[in-house]
Amino acid sequence: MKAKIEPIRLQKFIADCGLASRRRAEVMISQGEVVVNGRVVTEQGVKVNPLTDKVTVGGKPLQLNPDSEKITLLLHKPIGYVTTMSDPQNRPLVKDLYRDFRERLFPIGRLDINTSGLLLCTNDGNLANQLMHPRYKFEKEYRITVAGQFRQSDLRHLRRGVELEDGFARPLRAKIIHGDDHRTILTMVIAEGRNRQVRRMIRALDFSVKALARTRLAFLTLEGVRRGDWRRLHKTELKQLQKLAAQRFERDGR
Ligand code: URA
Numbered sequence: 001m002k003a004k005i006e007p008i009r010l011q012k013f014i015a016d017c018g019l020a021s022r023r024r025a026e027v028m029i030s031q032g033e034v035v036v037n038g039r040v041v042t043e044q045g046v047k048v049n050p051l052t053d054k055v056t057v058g059g060k061p062l063q064l065n066p067d068s069e070k071i072t073l074l075l076h077k078p079i080g081y082v083t084t085m086s087d088p089q090n091r092p093l094v095k096d097l098y099r100d101f102r103e104r105l106f107p108i109g110r111l112d113i114n115t116s117g118l119l120l121c122t123n124d125g126n127l128a129n130q131l132m133h134p135r136y137k138f139e140k141e142y143r144i145t146v147a148g149q150f151r152q153s154d155l156r157h158l159r160r161g162v163e164l165e166d167g168f169a170r171p172l173r174a175k176i177i178h179g180d181d182h183r184t185i186l187t188m189v190i191a192e193g194r195n196r197q198v199r200r201m202i203r204a205l206d207f208s209v210k211a212l213a214r215t216r217l218a219f220l221t222l223e224g225v226r227r228g229d230w231r232r233l234h235k236t237e238l239k240q241l242q243k244l245a246a247q248r249f250e251r252d253g254r
Contacts, residue, residue, distance in 0.1 A: 007047035010034065013055060015125025017062040018070075018104060022129040033057055071103055072122040072238060075230040076222050083110040083119065094119060098230055108132060109193050117142075117214030118222050120233070127238070130245040131217075137191035138244065139172065141216035142198050146207040150176060150184035154205055158188070162204035166194060169201050183210060218244060 008016070014025035014034070025034075032040050035056045036048055048055055050064045077083070081092045085106060094107055098121065105121040108128045122128055130136050161170030174188040190197060199209050215222060218241060225231055233241075 007049045010036065010041060010046045010048050010055070011044070012125075013048050013050055013064065014057065014062065015129060016050075017064055018123035018125055019057060019062060020106060020128075021108070021125050021132055023132055024106075024128075025125070028057060069103070070122070070124040070127075071101065071105060072120055072124060072127060072233040073098055073105060073230040074220060074222075074225060074233055075107075075119045075121055076225045076227050077111055077116055077119045078227045079114050079116045082113050083107040094121065097228060110195075111214060112196060112199070112212070115212045115214065116227065117212075118217050118220065119214070120217065120220075121230070127241070131241070132193065134192065136245045138218045138241075139189050139191055139216070140193065140214060141187060141189045143177075143211075143213045143215050144186045144188060144198060144202060144209055145211040146184050146186065146202055147210050148183065148207060149179060149181055150186060150207060152176075154207070155186075157205055158186075158201065162201050164194075164197070164200050164204060169194070169197060171201070187215075189216075 010029060011022045011025035014020060014028065015022045019025070020028065026044060028034055029044060030042055032042050034041050036046065037054050055062045075094060075097060077094055077097075081094045081097070083094050085093070085095060087093060091113065095105065098105060103123045105123050106128070108120040108122060108131050111117065111119055120131065131138060155174060155176055158171065158174050161168055169190075169192070172189045172191055174186060176184060176186055178185040188198065188201075198212060202209050220233075220237065
């Protein structure tokens with residue numbers, strides 16, 4: 001007897017096929033990029049049967065392959081690379097750095113073209129969903145070089161938090177590592193991942209960012225991974241990430 005396949009939500013199906021995270025899939029749906037059985041679907045919440053419904057994105061049919069290997073890379077992004085999967089301006093793509101993989105690995109979240117540092121790339125849509133969802137507050141640590149002298153009073157202001165156009169933002173921790181008249185090096189830990197958040201927080205204090213690097217995500221660091229290089233995450237690291245996500249989930253009571 002064949003196992004019965006239950007219908008699943010369209011965005012979950014897209015994530016399970018490894019095309020994108022669930023949140024990104026929702027955007028693709030609302031932008032009219034997803035076709036189910038020949039009809040463009042733009043409403044959220046539509047369910048599909050993974051075996052009998054034909055889903056295409058950008059003309060490409062999606063197929064659920066439960067045996068497909070999940071791969072997650074920890075990449076040390078150099079500056080000058082974009083984290084999108086294609087670029088109309090033909091700038092270097094982070095995916096060029098791991099082109100040996102046949103699987104379609106997409107970056108989890110984004111780093112600006114001028115930001116270097118730790119970036120996870122995966123074909124595991126569920127992992128991407130967990131790491132990017134605002135509910136799961138994974139710590140991200142940045143090393144920031146600002147132009148000029150950042151004083152203790154500026155640091156106190158940063159620690160109290162700043163008003164940004166999309167709401168108040170306060171770091172979990174911030175400290176000055178090194179400073180002279182020309183530049184100051186800070187480290188800052190945030191749990192959110194709003195667009196260009198670090199640069200905007202520094203800008204709100206009337207300083208400009210000269211260099212920005214993400215040095216840590218949760219317990220993962222760049223140790224042993226040279227710029228432009230990557231390593232695969234170990235099973236134990238993946239388990240630990242999932243455990244962390246589950247803890248946050250329980251704490252938030254959802
Ligand atoms: N914050 C920024 O401003 N830029 C990044 O690339 C990451 C975090």
